[in-house]
Amino acid sequence: xQQVKQSPQSLIVQKGGISIINCAYENTAFDYFxxxxxxxxxxxxxxxxxxxxxSEKKEGRFTISFNKSAKQFSLHIMDSQPGDSxxxxxxxxxxxxxxxxxxxxxxxVKP
Amino acid sequence: xxxxxxxxxxxxxKTGQSMTLQCAQDxxxxxxxxxxxxPGMGLRxxxxxxSEGTTDKGEVPNGYNVSRLNKREFSLRLxxxxxxxxxxxxxxxxxxxxxxxxxxxPGTRLTVT
Numbered sequence: 001x002q003q004v005k006q007s008p009q010s011l012i013v014q015k016g017g018i019s020i021i022n023c024a025y026e027n028t029a030f031d032y033f034x035x036x037x038x039x040x041x042x043x044x045x046x047x048x049x050x051x052x053x054x055s056e057k058k059e060g061r062f063t064i065s066f067n068k069s070a071k072q073f074s075l076h077i078m079d080s081q082p083g084d085s086x087x088x089x090x091x092x093x094x095x096x097x098x099x100x101x102x103x104x105x106x107x108x109v110k111p
Numbered sequence: 112x113x114x115x116x117x118x119x120x121x122x123x124x125k126t127g128q129s130m131t132l133q134c135a136q137d138x139x140x141x142x143x144x145x146x147x148x149x150p151g152m153g154l155r156x157x158x159x160x161x162s163e164g165t166t167d168k169g170e171v172p173n174g175y176n177v178s179r180l181n182k183r184e185f186s187l188r189l190x191x192x193x194x195x196x197x198x199x200x201x202x203x204x205x206x207x208x209x210x211x212x213x214x215x216x217p218g219t220r221l222t223v224t
Contacts, residue, residue: 009151032211043115043201043215044154089153097142097161097205098169099213101153 006102019077023090030092115216134202142205143185
């Protein structure tokens with residue numbers, strides 16, 4: 001059973017546009033929701049994360065929106081740039097030391 | 112400060128051979144993880160270690176063993192490699208002391224023929 005469902009699988013956005021990636025979870029015990037960015041041949045790198053006591057967190061062009069009642073969270077990349085082209089993973093964690101990852105979204109930002 | 116390091120970067124094994132993947136972190140994190148990444152399946156947890164001296168199974172532990180040698184090092188062993196274990200393996204460390212942060216190593220690309 002997939003604990004975290006991520007969509008879409010792939011996304012093409014024009015330079016300057018907004019990229020939106022969505023994730024949904026079932027387990028209400030999750031208490032930490034990070035997003036990771038991964039470039040080809042590299043390990044995932046933490047991009048931004050949120051705890052369930054806030055509904056939004058913004059860091060530069062990256063924003064997480066969190067809807068606790070719907071058990072959904074999303075990543076918004078404003079003013080998307082070609083350098084943002086990468087694979088993005090959402091994840092969820094609860095206090096048994098386990099992370100559950102979404103299946104990933106491959107983002108392609110066209111110049 | 113190297114973060115999380117993994118060796119080797121690449122490895123080709125024949126079916127039935129054994130090998131150990133090494134991982135070390137220099138951030139004094141308590142928790143360490145081994146994941147495998149396969150196309151379209153995200154990252155799946157193989158084993159994790161919440162602290163020195165403890166290890167627990169993740170989602171896909173079959174065919175693997177681990178050792179938490181000390182706080183810095185966490186190794187993954189394949190006793191008898193199978194083609195289904197062809198994957199990219201990532202080690203990660205995690206802390207919850209001040210903020211929650213998980214850091215990944217650069218990965219080991221393993222091919223089993």
